[in-house]
Amino acid sequence: MECMLKIEDLKVSYGNIRALKGISLHINAGEVVALIGANGAGKTTLMRTIMGLIKPESGSIQFMGREIAGTETKKIVQSGLALSPEGRKIFPELSTRDNLALGGYFLKDSEVQEEIEKQYEIFPVLREREKQMAGTMSGGEQQMLAVARALMSRPKMLLLDEPSLGLAPLLVSEIFSLVEKIRAAGTTVLLVEQNARMALKNSDRGYVLETGNIALEGSSSELLGSEIVREAYLGGL
Amino acid sequence: MFIQQLINGITIGCNYALVAIGFTMVFGVLRLVNLANGSIFALGAFFTLIIYTAMQGHFLLSLLCAILATAFVGVMVDRLALYRLRKKGAARVSGMITTLAIATIIDNAVIILFGSQTRPFKRPKDFGNILIGDAVVGKLQIYILLSILAIVLILSYLIYKTKLGKSMLATAQDPEAAMLMGISVNRIISLTFAISAALACFAGSMIGLYYQAIDVTLGTSIGMKTFAAAVLGGVGSIPGAFVGGIVVGVIETFVAVYLSSGLRDAIAFFILIVVLLIKPAGIFGKKVVEKV
Ligand SMILES: Nc1ncnc2c1ncn2[C@@H]1O[C@H](COP(=O)(O)OP(=O)(O)OP(=O)(O)O)[C@@H](O)[C@H]1O
Ligand SMILES: [Mg+2]
Numbered sequence: 001m002e003c004m005l006k007i008e009d010l011k012v013s014y015g016n017i018r019a020l021k022g023i024s025l026h027i028n029a030g031e032v033v034a035l036i037g038a039n040g041a042g043k044t045t046l047m048r049t050i051m052g053l054i055k056p057e058s059g060s061i062q063f064m065g066r067e068i069a070g071t072e073t074k075k076i077v078q079s080g081l082a083l084s085p086e087g088r089k090i091f092p093e094l095s096t097r098d099n100l101a102l103g104g105y106f107l108k109d110s111e112v113q114e115e116i117e118k119q120y121e122i123f124p125v126l127r128e129r130e131k132q133m134a135g136t137m138s139g140g141e142q143q144m145l146a147v148a149r150a151l152m153s154r155p156k157m158l159l160l161d162e163p164s165l166g167l168a169p170l171l172v173s174e175i176f177s178l179v180e181k182i183r184a185a186g187t188t189v190l191l192v193e194q195n196a197r198m199a200l201k202n203s204d205r206g207y208v209l210e211t212g213n214i215a216l217e218g219s220s221s222e223l224l225g226s227e228i229v230r231e232a233y234l235g236g237l
Numbered sequence: 238m239f240i241q242q243l244i245n246g247i248t249i250g251c252n253y254a255l256v257a258i259g260f261t262m263v264f265g266v267l268r269l270v271n272l273a274n275g276s277i278f279a280l281g282a283f284f285t286l287i288i289y290t291a292m293q294g295h296f297l298l299s300l301l302c303a304i305l306a307t308a309f310v311g312v313m314v315d316r317l318a319l320y321r322l323r324k325k326g327a328a329r330v331s332g333m334i335t336t337l338a339i340a341t342i343i344d345n346a347v348i349i350l351f352g353s354q355t356r357p358f359k360r361p362k363d364f365g366n367i368l369i370g371d372a373v374v375g376k377l378q379i380y381i382l383l384s385i386l387a388i389v390l391i392l393s394y395l396i397y398k399t400k401l402g403k404s405m406l407a408t409a410q411d412p413e414a415a416m417l418m419g420i421s422v423n424r425i426i427s428l429t430f431a432i433s434a435a436l437a438c439f440a441g442s443m444i445g446l447y448y449q450a451i452d453v454t455l456g457t458s459i460g461m462k463t464f465a466a467a468v469l470g471g472v473g474s475i476p477g478a479f480v481g482g483i484v485v486g487v488i489e490t491f492v493a494v495y496l497s498s499g500l501r502d503a504i505a506f507f508i509l510i511v512v513l514l515i516k517p518a519g520i521f522g523k524k525v526v527e528k529v
Binding site for chain 1: 400403404406407410411413414415416417418419420421
C-alpha cells in the first residue's frame with residue numbers, strides 16, 4: 001500500500017512545555033485511521049502541526065513524498081490536506097454558502113459551484129440553510145458545515161478533529177457513516193476522537209496517544225479487543 | 238441656518254466616517270486599536286499638499302500619488318512593527334502601545350519635513366456656491382460628499398460581494414480558520430492597512446481643501462474623533478463607523494454653532510464617554526466576548 005502521510009519523531013513544544021515528545025506514525029492511501037487519547041494527550045496539537053499552524057521543534061512530516069513540516073499552511077492546503085478543526089471554527093457571520101465557497105479557495109469559480117452542489121447532496125441540511133448565517137445554526141449543522149467546508153478543497157486526505165463532539169447520538173452515527181462515504185469517494189481520513197469505541201469501530205487502524213507519545217498502535221479490531229484500551233478508553237466494558 | 242449647519246456637519250462627518258472605517262477595519266482583522274491612524278491622516282494630507290505644490294496644478298493626480306504613498310506607509314507600519322510583534326505572539330496591548338509610538342514618530346517626521354506651523358492648503362480653483370433653499374452650500378462640499386459616498390459604496394461592494402472581501406471578513410472572524418482555507422492572512426492584513434491609510438489620506442486631503450489649511454495637530458484630534466465615531470457605531474462594524482462618523486461630525490458642528498466653538502474638539506470625548514456608559518457595544522455592535 002502506498003504511504004500517504006509519514007510522520008517521524010515529531011516534537012512540538014508550547015514555550016517550555018513539550019506537547020508531542022517524538023511521534024511517529026503513517027497513514028496509507030485509502031485508509032481511515034483513528035487517533036484516540038485522553039484530554040491533553042496532544043491530538044489537536046498534532047493536527048495543527050500537520051496543517052502548519054504550529055511549527056514543530058524537530059522531526060519530519062512527509063505528505064505524498066514531500067516534506068511539509070514547517071511550511072506555510074496555504075501550501076499545505078494546496079498540496080491536498082484539509083482539516084475540519086476542533087470546535088468547528090466556521091465563519092459565524094458568513095452564510096453557509098460563503099463558508100463553503102471559502103473552503104474552495106483555490107478552485108475556479110465554476111468548480112466552486114460544482115463542489116458546493118456536491119456537498120449539498122452529501123449534506124442536504126446545508127442546502128436548506130444555504131443563506132443562513134453560519135453562527136446561528138445548530139451545533140450539528142455547524143459540524144456538518146465544518147466537514148463540508150474542509151471537503152470543498154477536494155483534499156486527498158481529510159483530518160477530522162473530534163467531529164462528534166457535542167452531538168446527539170443519532171448525529172454521531174451519521175457523522176461516522178459519513179466518514180465511510182468520504183473514504184469511498186477516494187479521500188483518506190485521519191480521525192481524532194474522544195469517542196474511542198465509535199472511532200475504532202469505523203476505522204481500519206488506530207493509534208493511542210498518551211501525553212505526547214504513541215502508547216499503542218494496531219488494527220482497529222485489535223485495539224478494540226486490547227485490555228489496555230478497554231480499561232483506559234472504553235470504560236472497562 | 239439649520240439646514241446649512243446640517244450640511245456642513247455632514248461634510249465634516251463624511252470625512253470622519255472614512256477615517257473611522259479604516260480604523261474599524263484594522264480593528265476587525267487584528268483586534269488592534271490603531272492609535273497611529275490620526276497621524277496617518279495628517280501625513281496623507283501633507284503628502285497631497287507637497288505633491289500638489291511641486292506639481293503645480295493637477296490636483297487629482299497629486300491626490301492619487303499621495304494616496305499611494307500613504308497606503309505604502311500604512312503597509313510599512315504593519316510590516317516593520319506590528320507584524321513582528323504578532324510573530325512573537327506579543328500581547329495585544331503591546332500592539333496598541335506600539336501604534337502610539339508610531340504616531341509619535343510620524344507626527345515628528347511631519348514636523349521635521351514640513352514644519353510645525355499651520356500650512357495654507359490652496360484650492361485648485363474657486364469652486365463657487367449653490368443655494369439649497371436659503372442655505373449657501375459650497376460646490377466643493379457637494380463634490381466631497383459625492384466622492385466619499387462613491388468610495389464607501391465601492392468599498393462595501395468590494396468587502397461584501399467579492400471573494401477578496403469575503404476572505405477579509407473571514408480573516409476578521411477567525412484568522413486561524415481563514416489560514417486553513419488557504420488564505421494568506423498576512424497579505425489580507427497588509428491590504429487592510431493599505432486601505433485604511435488610503436482612506437485616511439483621502440479624508441485628510443479633503444479636510445485640507447475644505448478648511449484651506451492643515452497642521453500636524455489635526456492628526457491627534459481627528460484620531461480621537463474617529464475613535465469616538467467607531468466606538469459609537471460599534472467597533473468592527475463598517476456601517477457603524479460610517480454612521481458614527483457622520484453623527485460625530487453633525488453633533489460637533491451644532492455644538493460649535495449653538496453652544497460654543499471652544500467645545501468643538503471636546504465633544505468627541507463627551508460622545509465617547511456617553512456611549513461607553515450607555516451602550517458600550519455601540520449602535521451596530523454585537524456584544525462581543527473578548528477572545529483570549
Ligand atoms: N496554545 C497553547 N499553549 C500552551 N499549551 C498548550 C496550547 N495548546 C495546547 N497546549 C497544551 O498541550 C497539551 C496538548 O493539548 P491538545 O490540545 O493537543 O490536546 P488534545 O489531545 O487535543 O486534548 P482534547 O481531547 O482535550 O482536545 C495540553 O497539555 C495542553 O494544555
Ligand atoms: Mg483536542
